[in-house]
Every structure is written in structure tokens, then in C-alpha cells.
Amino acid sequence: MHKITTLLLSVMAYIAVSLPAQAQEAPASLDARVNEAFANFTGPFVSFIFAPIPGTSFPWIVMWLVIGATVFTIYFAAVQFRFFGHAIGLVKGDYSDPDDAGEVSHFQALATALSGTVGLGNIAGVAVAVGIGGPGATFWMILAGLLGMASKFTECTLGVKYRNEYPDGTVSGGPMYYISKGFDELGLPGGKILAVLFSVFCILGALGGGNMFQANQAHAQITQITGDYPGYITGFIFAAVVFAVIVGGIKSIAKVTEKVVPFMGVMYVGAALVVLLVNFDMIGWAFGQIFAGAFTGLGVAGGFVGALIQGFKRAAFSNEAGVGSAAIAHSAVKTKEPITEGFVSLLEPLIDTVVICTMTALVIIISQQLIIDQATGNYMLNEAGTAIATVDGNSGVALTSAAFGSAISWFPFVLAIAVILFAFSTMISWSYYGLKAWTYLFGEGKVTELIFKVIFCAFIVVGAAANLGPVIDFSDAAIFAMAVVNIFCLYFLMKVVRKELNSYASRLKSGEIRKFTH
Amino acid sequence: MKLVIGLDGQSSGDKALSFAKEIAGKTEACELIVVYVIEWSPFSFQTAEENAERHKRREEEISIAMERVVTPAVKSLTDAGLTARAIVRHGDVADTIDNIAHAEGASQIVVARSSAGGLTSRLFGSSTANLVMNARVPVTVVA
Numbered sequence: 001m002h003k004i005t006t007l008l009l010s011v012m013a014y015i016a017v018s019l020p021a022q023a024q025e026a027p028a029s030l031d032a033r034v035n036e037a038f039a040n041f042t043g044p045f046v047s048f049i050f051a052p053i054p055g056t057s058f059p060w061i062v063m064w065l066v067i068g069a070t071v072f073t074i075y076f077a078a079v080q081f082r083f084f085g086h087a088i089g090l091v092k093g094d095y096s097d098p099d100d101a102g103e104v105s106h107f108q109a110l111a112t113a114l115s116g117t118v119g120l121g122n123i124a125g126v127a128v129a130v131g132i133g134g135p136g137a138t139f140w141m142i143l144a145g146l147l148g149m150a151s152k153f154t155e156c157t158l159g160v161k162y163r164n165e166y167p168d169g170t171v172s173g174g175p176m177y178y179i180s181k182g183f184d185e186l187g188l189p190g191g192k193i194l195a196v197l198f199s200v201f202c203i204l205g206a207l208g209g210g211n212m213f214q215a216n217q218a219h220a221q222i223t224q225i226t227g228d229y230p231g232y233i234t235g236f237i238f239a240a241v242v243f244a245v246i247v248g249g250i251k252s253i254a255k256v257t258e259k260v261v262p263f264m265g266v267m268y269v270g271a272a273l274v275v276l277l278v279n280f281d282m283i284g285w286a287f288g289q290i291f292a293g294a295f296t297g298l299g300v301a302g303g304f305v306g307a308l309i310q311g312f313k314r315a316a317f318s319n320e321a322g323v324g325s326a327a328i329a330h331s332a333v334k335t336k337e338p339i340t341e342g343f344v345s346l347l348e349p350l351i352d353t354v355v356i357c358t359m360t361a362l363v364i365i366i367s368q369q370l371i372i373d374q375a376t377g378n379y380m381l382n383e384a385g386t387a388i389a390t391v392d393g394n395s396g397v398a399l400t401s402a403a404f405g406s407a408i409s410w411f412p413f414v415l416a417i418a419v420i421l422f423a424f425s426t427m428i429s430w431s432y433y434g435l436k437a438w439t440y441l442f443g444e445g446k447v448t449e450l451i452f453k454v455i456f457c458a459f460i461v462v463g464a465a466a467n468l469g470p471v472i473d474f475s476d477a478a479i480f481a482m483a484v485v486n487i488f489c490l491y492f493l494m495k496v497v498r499k500e501l502n503s504y505a506s507r508l509k510s511g512e513i514r515k516f517t518h
Numbered sequence: 519m520k521l522v523i524g525l526d527g528q529s530s531g532d533k534a535l536s537f538a539k540e541i542a543g544k545t546e547a548c549e550l551i552v553v554y555v556i557e558w559s560p561f562s563f564q565t566a567e568e569n570a571e572r573h574k575r576r577e578e579e580i581s582i583a584m585e586r587v588v589t590p591a592v593k594s595l596t597d598a599g600l601t602a603r604a605i606v607r608h609g610d611v612a613d614t615i616d617n618i619a620h621a622e623g624a625s626q627i628v629v630a631r632s633s634a635g636g637l638t639s640r641l642f643g644s645s646t647a648n649l650v651m652n653a654r655v656p657v658t659v660v661a
Binding site: 254333 | 556558560561562563564565566567568569570571572573574576577579580607608609614617
């Protein structure tokens with residue numbers, strides 16, 4: 001094992017060194033060269049995904065996500081509000097058959113999916129949104145979170161309904177399965193091709209948002225405390241640990257992380273509440289800024305449209321509603337009714353975006369890290385005019401850290417640990433999502449799986465070494481590309497979900513489905 | 519009369535078993551139900567990979583428990599001419615034994631003295647202690 005580890009680390013080192021060397025320009029640091037090669041390589045893909053709707057500055061992809069979430073909300077008659085209480089009952093286990101004890105519970109499926117989504121999107125991503133789009137971005141983020149609950153409901157119901165259950169007792173599910181099987185069932189053509197396309201984007205998403213963005217921001221957070229040092233060092237360390245878990249089979253590391261991360265999440269929200277309580281007199285003002293900014297922009301780049309774009313983008317990146325990744329995580333649940341997992345999954349955007357992301361945004365706004373021009377009451381832009389000027393010139397995770405630090409001086413240290421653990425658990429989750437897409441394309445087998453895992457680890461190094469700009473662009477683009485295919489297919493498959501919903505709702509009303517007495 | 523015997527897979531369980539055997543031998547038409555609970559909570563945190571393999575693992579856990587603990591116990595009871603059957607479940611040990619005894623209409627639960635010691639039992643209490651405190655059926659704790 002040790003030999004393989006050493007060998008693969010050398011391979012990754014070679015990739016990291018040779019990739020940028022082929023690019024161009026002579027004396028630049030390794031990090032800078034990785035960054036440049038990466039930005040050049042991913043540029044066209046990123047430009048396509050974020051192309052504006054002709055005649056406007058509004059990226060079509062953001063519109064795509066919002067329209068999707070709105071359509072599902074209307075089509076299922078606001079299922080996210082009607083069945084909210086029922087979803088809580090399901091998670092509590094009120095409707096679980098005691099004979100199924102020992103199988104994956106609704107709570108476990110939700111917790112696993114959440115550990116994949118709650119991460120740096122909530123801490124760093126929100127800081128990016130508020131830093132560029134101003135406090136108004138928070139309003140649009142919350143709205144996108146609430147609408148996104150319906151997207152999540154749709155995809156996770158299908159994820160369970162069309163999963164593969166193998167003779168050895170393991171299960172595999174996700175958009176690639178419901179797209180191909182669902183389209184076949186409805187007699188629609190092209191299911192297989194769309195499933196393949198989704199899988200390709202899912203692999204890119206796993207390497208981008210599920211990997212590079214995490215490594216990048218984890219490194220940013222560490223250097224906040226230790227002082228600057230080359231990113232590839234952090235990258236190698238992360239890659240080695242992730243390698244040990246996903247290839248070496250050292251499950252104990254992943255198990256420990258899975259147990260610590262939920263507590264970190266609770267602690268993060270707790271710390272945010274402390275900051276809010278200390279500044280309780282400013283909460284009203286902060287909400288005033290959020291509402292005013294949502295419709296006027298308060299001087300941010302791009303005005304209120306800029307706030308809206310940032311809010312929607314970051315919400316989608318954080319809660320992944322409509323992206324399809326959650327359908328992979330939720331599909332392992334034990335239930336006779338696929339729709340029940342749909343209900344449970346709609347809690348995910350609520351917890352992730354409406355609660356945790358909003359907390360981050362409020363802390364950043366209340367701590368007044370964003371500089372306001374006292375004369376106009378608008379926010380001041382930085383020199384480049386691309387984002388709001390901040391007290392110490394921070395952006396991303398550093399901005400969140402500074403915001404917490406202004407109220408609780410020692411919190412940045414705790415936050416650093418939380419960020420590393422969140423980053424790690426998100427990487428482990430996405431390595432699984434990526435692997436499922438990879439095996440869907442190339443078949444299951446030790447060698448094919450190992451190839452993906454090695455590529456995954458190599459990208460950690462690239463992610464930690466590159467700058468935030470290109471990394472976040474690629475991460476967003478890859479994850480949104482998944483949503484392009486997924487939401488397109490959901491439009492065709494949503495009638496299957498409605499049938500399930502109607503049948504379940506009537507049985508719930510008639511008392512055929514009732515709580516188990518435990 | 520029905521007796522529920524809670525086993526923990528350790529040597530102390532044998533004492534509970536032989537005690538139950540003794541009572542059953544003296545009682546007419548006594549049915550023995552051997553229960554083994556695999557500690558499990560629906561509120562624990564797992565990785566996506568663990569979830570995907572959960573059903574498989576559950577089956578494995580049940581068959582190991584059957585093979586190593588429960589089947590030999592049932593055999594020793596039936597060999598002694600008694601009527602016995604086995605139940606293996608996942609869940610909280612104390613709650614599950616109580617639920618089974620209650621559902622089966624058992625008149626008594628026989629368990630061994632707690633095998634947990636030290637800090638763990640001080641913090642969380644032992645399964646035996648929890649059972650004794652919360653059971654709806656009389657409990658005999660065998661020392």
C-alpha cells in the first residue's frame with residue numbers, strides 16, 4: 001500500500017509540474033503557472049455556461065435554474081410548504097417500519113446529503129455573493145433556496161424510484177439512472193445519451209466544486225492563520241489524506257469526519273447566533289440593507305441585477321438544487337415509497353441556504369466588513385470596480401473569517417478547523433458522486449475506479465495552487481452544466497413524480513399511510 | 519409462559535441463558551425467546567458509500583449474530599428439551615428488548631449483569647440499567 005501511495009504521489013507531482021510547464025512563459029512561481037494553465041484550459045467552457053442572454057447582462061444559466069425551480073414549485077402546488085410538517089415527521093422516524101431497523105433511515109440519507117452540500121459554499125460562497133452583489137444578494141439567495149426545495153423534491157423522488165438494486169444488496173442511484181430508465185419507461189428517445197452527458201458533467205462537477213473549490217478555500221483559510229506559503233503544499237497534504245481514505249480504504253478518517261462535521265455545522269450556526277445577539281440592535285438595519293439592496297443594489301457592480309445574479313448563483317452552488325448530486329446521496333434510503341425521500345430532501349435547501357447561508361450573510365453585513373460611502377449610503381467599490389471594498393481587502397472565506405473575528409476574536413481559528421473539515425467531507429462526498437458517474441460511463445471494476453480516484457486527488461493539488469477566480473468560475477460552470485441536463489430531463493419526468501405525489505397524498509389522507517407506534 | 523432472554527454475545531450472557539434454562543425446566547409449557555440486539559441508531563451519521571452498502575452490511579450483521587450467538591443458544595435450549603426460538607434486531611438494546619417482550623406478551627425478561635464498565639457506563643448508563651429502569655415487563659438480572 002505504502003509503495004502505491006508513494007508512486008501515485010510522484011505521479012501527481014509530475015502532473016502538477018508538467019501541466020503548467022507546457023503552457024507558456026518563463027519565470028513564474030509554480031502556483032502562478034498552474035493557475036494560468038488552468039484558466040486557459042477551462043476558459044471556453046466557463047464562457048459558454050455563463051454567456052449572457054443576448055441583449056442583457058444576465059447569464060442564461062441562472063435564469064435556467066430559477067425557471068426550473070419555479071416550474072416545479074407551481075407544478076407541485078408549493079409542495080415544499082404543504083408537506084413541510086410531514087417531512088419533519090419522516091425524518092423523526094414516525095413513519096418508519098420498526099422491522100426495517102438497521103437499514104438507511106430518512107435521517108441518515110438527509111444527513112449524508114447535507115454533509116455533501118453544507119461546506120464552503122455556505123462560508124466562502126456566501127462571502128463571494130455578498131462581497132460582489134452586496135447585502136441584497138442575500139434576499140435572492142433565500143428566495144432561490146425556497147424555490148430550490150421543489151427542484152430537490154423532484155430529483156430525489158426520482159433518484160429513489162429508478163435506483164439500481166444489485167443482487168449483493170448494494171444500491172446505486174442518481175440522475176444517470178433515472179434519466180435513462182425514466183425516458184425508456186415513458187417511451188422517450190435519447191435517455192441514454194442524456195445520461196452519459198450528465199455523467200460527464202457530474203465528473204467535472206466533482207472535480208470542480210466538489211474538489212478544487214474546496215481545496216482552494218481550505219488553503220486560503222489556512223494561510224490566514226499561518227501566513228502565506230505555496231498552495232500546492234496544502235494540495236499535496238489534502239490529496240494524500242483523501243487518497244488514504246478513498247483508495248487506501250482507511251474508512252475511519254471518513255467516519256470520524258462524518259461525525260464531527262454535523263457538530264461543526266451546529267457550532268457554526270451557534271457562533272453566528274452569538275454574533276447576531278451581540279449586535280442585536282443592528283439586525284433590523286441588516287435586514288433593511290438586504291431588502292433595499294435586493295431591489296436597488298445599493299451601488300454594487302451591476303446594480304440590483306448584479307445582486308440577483310450573485311444571490312441565485314451562490315444559492316444554487318451551495319444547495320445544489322436541480323444539479324442532481326443530492327439524488328445520488330438520497331437514493332440509498334430504505335423506503336417503500338420513493339416520494340417520502342423527496343419530502344425529506346426538500347429540507348436540505350432550507351437548512352443549507354435559508355438557515356446557514358443567511359447566517360453567514362447576516363454576520364458579514366452586521367460586522368460591517370463591507371465599506372459604505374457615508375455620503376450616499378451606497379457601498380463603495382474596490383479599485384478594480386468588480387466587488388465591494390472591504391475593511392482589509394478580504395474576499396471569499398477570508399471575508400467570513402474577518403467578519404466572525406470582529407465579534408469573537410478567537411473564532412477564526414475554530415473556523416479554520418471547520419473549513420478544513422467541511423472541505424474534506426465535501427470532497428469525500430463528491431468523490432463518491434463523481435465515482436458513480438464514472439462507473440456509469442466506464443463500468444465498475446477496481447482499475448477503472450482507481451483511475452478516477454487518482455485523477456480526483458491530482459485535481460486537489462491543482463485546486464489548492466490556482467487562484468480563486470478561475471477555480472470558482474470552473475467550479476460553478478461544471479456544477480451548472482449538470483443542472484442543464486438534469487433540469488431538462490426533470491421537465492419530462494416530473495409527471496411521474498406527480499403521479500406518485502397524488503397517490504401518496506390520497507393514501508395519507510385516507511389513513512392508509514399512518515405513523516407507526518414505536 | 520413466555521420468557522425473553524437478552525444476550526449480549528459475551529460470556530455473561532451464558533449465565534443468563536443457564537438461569538433461564540433452569541426456570542424453564544421447572545415451569546410447564548414455557549416458551550423461550552432468545553433476543554440479540556445489534557446496537558444501531560437511525561440518527562447516526564454515515565458516508566454515502568456506507569449508505570449504499572448498508573442493506574448488505576445489515577444482512578451480514580444479522581447472519582453473523584445468528585451464527586455466533588443466537589443459534590448456539592437456541593440449540594442448547596432445544597437440546598435440553600425446551601421450546602425456543604430466536605430474534606435478531608437492530609436498534610437501541612434496552613428499548614428493543616422491552617418492545618419485543620411487550621409485543622410477545624412475555625411474562626419475564628432475563629438478562630445478564632452489565633458488561634460495560636468505567637467511564638462509558640457512568641456517562642451513558644448500561645443497557646441493562648436502562649432496561650431495568652424502563653421495561654414494561656418484569657426483569658431478572660443475573661449476576
